[in-house]
Amino acid sequence: MTKVFSNNRMNIFYMIVALFLAVLPFVYDSRSTLILLSQVFIFAVLAMSYDILLGYTGIVSFGHAMFFGIGAYTVGVFMKRFEPETSYFLLAVLVTILLTAVVSYIVGLLTLRLKSHFYAMLTMAFAGLFLVLAEKWRTVTYGNDGFTFRVPEFLRDRTDFYLICLASMVIVFILLKRFTNSPLGKVLQAIRENEQRTESLGYSVLQYKVIASVVSGVLAGIAGILYAVSLRFVNTSVFTMDITLDALLMTIIGGVGTLVGAIIGAGIIEFSHHWLTELAKVHWIFERWIIFFGIIYILAVMFFPMGIVGSLQKLKFGRKKKTSAPVKSEAVSQGDS
Amino acid sequence: MTAILETKDLSITFGGHTAVDSVSIAVPHNHFKSIIGPNGAGKTTFFNLLSGQLMPSKGQVLYKGSEITKLSPTKRTRAGIGRSFQITNVFPNLTVMENVRLAVQSHAGVRYQMLKHFRSFDKFEQEAEEWLKLVLLDDKKDALARNLAHGEKRKLEIAMLLALNTEVLLLDEPTAGMSLEEVPAILDVIRKIKQRGDRTIILIEHKMDMIMDLSDSIMVLFNGALLADGTPEEIMKNEMVQSAYLGGLHSEHTAKA
Numbered sequence: 001m002t003k004v005f006s007n008n009r010m011n012i013f014y015m016i017v018a019l020f021l022a023v024l025p026f027v028y029d030s031r032s033t034l035i036l037l038s039q040v041f042i043f044a045v046l047a048m049s050y051d052i053l054l055g056y057t058g059i060v061s062f063g064h065a066m067f068f069g070i071g072a073y074t075v076g077v078f079m080k081r082f083e084p085e086t087s088y089f090l091l092a093v094l095v096t097i098l099l100t101a102v103v104s105y106i107v108g109l110l111t112l113r114l115k116s117h118f119y120a121m122l123t124m125a126f127a128g129l130f131l132v133l134a135e136k137w138r139t140v141t142y143g144n145d146g147f148t149f150r151v152p153e154f155l156r157d158r159t160d161f162y163l164i165c166l167a168s169m170v171i172v173f174i175l176l177k178r179f180t181n182s183p184l185g186k187v188l189q190a191i192r193e194n195e196q197r198t199e200s201l202g203y204s205v206l207q208y209k210v211i212a213s214v215v216s217g218v219l220a221g222i223a224g225i226l227y228a229v230s231l232r233f234v235n236t237s238v239f240t241m242d243i244t245l246d247a248l249l250m251t252i253i254g255g256v257g258t259l260v261g262a263i264i265g266a267g268i269i270e271f272s273h274h275w276l277t278e279l280a281k282v283h284w285i286f287e288r289w290i291i292f293f294g295i296i297y298i299l300a301v302m303f304f305p306m307g308i309v310g311s312l313q314k315l316k317f318g319r320k321k322k323t324s325a326p327v328k329s330e331a332v333s334q335g336d337s
Numbered sequence: 338m339t340a341i342l343e344t345k346d347l348s349i350t351f352g353g354h355t356a357v358d359s360v361s362i363a364v365p366h367n368h369f370k371s372i373i374g375p376n377g378a379g380k381t382t383f384f385n386l387l388s389g390q391l392m393p394s395k396g397q398v399l400y401k402g403s404e405i406t407k408l409s410p411t412k413r414t415r416a417g418i419g420r421s422f423q424i425t426n427v428f429p430n431l432t433v434m435e436n437v438r439l440a441v442q443s444h445a446g447v448r449y450q451m452l453k454h455f456r457s458f459d460k461f462e463q464e465a466e467e468w469l470k471l472v473l474l475d476d477k478k479d480a481l482a483r484n485l486a487h488g489e490k491r492k493l494e495i496a497m498l499l500a501l502n503t504e505v506l507l508l509d510e511p512t513a514g515m516s517l518e519e520v521p522a523i524l525d526v527i528r529k530i531k532q533r534g535d536r537t538i539i540l541i542e543h544k545m546d547m548i549m550d551l552s553d554s555i556m557v558l559f560n561g562a563l564l565a566d567g568t569p570e571e572i573m574k575n576e577m578v579q580s581a582y583l584g585g586l587h588s589e590h591t592a593k594a
Contacts, residue, residue, distance in 0.1 A: 178452065178454065179451055181456075182450055182451040182452060182454065182455060183442050183450045183451075183453070183455050183458065184448070184450055184451040185455070186431075186435065186438070186439060186442070186455055187442075189431060190428050190431065190439050193430055193431060194426060194427070194428050194429070196426065198439075199410045199411050199414075200390075200411075200414055200419075200422075200426075201414060201439055201440050201443045201501065202411055202414035202415045202443040203411060203443060203448060204409075204411045205411070211449075
């Protein structure tokens with residue numbers, strides 16, 4: 001009962017935050033803040049999609065950028081080749097969903113049988129393949145330079161776009177909450193905990209991993225669409241390792257396996273990125289903001305290995321459990337063949 | 338007397354070492370069979386071959402007359418062969434309830450439901466709670482599995498196996514590493530399942546009094562080979578078995594070979 005109650009309280013809190021963010025552009029009219037927050041929402045979608053792999057299923061992928069890039073390029077190419085109209089935009093969304101679903105399904109089937117580090121390497125190779133494709137297929141992608149494109153009417157206004165990004169993030173959050181709390185979501189967590197045991201309970205581990213990979217891939221594609229639309233420009237950078245690393249770090253700093261953590265992580269990374277670049281006016285060292293990022297990452301992993309949300313949860317949980325008996329040390333079981 | 342589980346000439350070789358050597362057994366329906374043998378005799382490896390964790394180098398495994406040698410552990414569990422593990426093998430960061438519920442959910446066939454909240458399946462929770470009561474672990478249902486004491490983890494392991502509701506239960510040293518006070522509870526659970534009379538149980542154990550008390554038949558593994566297979570009385574009288582346990586057989590055995 002208390003669990004349900006506290007869940008409700010959390011939901012109310014999330015709703016208040018979402019409402020606050022929704023009315024923000026009408027009371028605080030700062031173009032740069034709106035753009036920055038839109039970026040946060042877009043990367044929150046990407047980080048949440050990554051969290052499905054890393055936090056819920058226990059899969060480390062180094063190729064997540066490929067889905068992000070597919071989304072970005074699909075919308076870019078559609079807007080450039082055809083008219084920047086709503087119908088083509090919706091078609092681009094549909095094609096992105098199909099493409100990312102098919103690619104994540106095939107890549108998943110090919111690679112998810114592998115042990116974790118081999119899987120990570122192979123996904124990196126697949127993402128590299130897409131990067132090369134984007135560089136070399138110049139007639140469509142304009143190579144490394146990329147291309148600008150116009151967007152449909154309803155995406156042009158910064159406030160409207162801000163609200164669309166916010167709505168996307170909220171919808172993805174709600175969908176993924178439901179997904180991770182479904183019976184299937186519980187099996188994903190079981191796989192993260194102990195693959196062999198999940199198998200011997202009668203669950204086909206590979207199928208679950210592929211499902212997680214498809215869900216995660218499609219959502220990363222959606223984030224890619226929003227990202228390209230926000231810049232009205234796309235180039236090969238959307239397929240680079242940086243995107244994957246951003247997603248990875250946002251998830252880790254926020255707290256893996258929490259979804260909210262991914263959102264908070266996206267906020268922290270995007271804001272600190274912004275501020276550190278601003279500080280370059282104060283001292284030249286801040287132009288090298290990547291140095292400070294490195295330090296932040298190291299400190300985060302050292303002091304908050306479970307991320308911000310994970311550490312907070314532990315603090316809360318630890319307080320509640322203080323009265324319970326200390327954990328007995330495990331007896332060593334007898335060895336056998 | 339039809340066999341529910343059968344092995345024919347089952348062997349597995351790791352490098353040059355034959356861990357299980359041409360073992361052929363037939364386990365009838367609702368039978369209680371124990372496997373004994375010194376450490377390193379290949380008991381757990383034999384279990385891994387039955388449950389599909391390992392693929393044999395040679396030989397067959399048959400379940401209800403049809404061959405399952407090539408089936409994955411997942412498919413064998415779904416067919417009706419469940420197992421517990423000797424080294425505690427639970428989901429450490431899930432609660433005790435969640436651990437068992439996953440087994441109940443699998444048995445109920447709810448495997449790919451991704452749109453409903455897990456709480457809308459009340460009956461899973463109730464069923465899981467009943468299994469936890471059976472192994473006297475219901476008061477710990479909200480604890481994380483990793484915070485359980487060793488004996489409690491063993492109980493959880495058994496609750497998960499029972500919740501799968503499979504016809505065949507493979508129990509790999511369910512009391513290993515338990516304190517003496519904890520053993521009777523587990524023994525009680527196993528006895529209860531046996532008394533229900535609708536399960537086939539294969540048990541690996543070192544505790545001889547427990548085996549003699551429960552088993553319909555006992556098979557003895559030694560250096561991977563089947564040394565003897567018979568009723569508890571026959572096994573007790575068997576000289577080879579006695580010397581295998583008291584030592585001295587090794588040289589004799591290799592001399593014969």
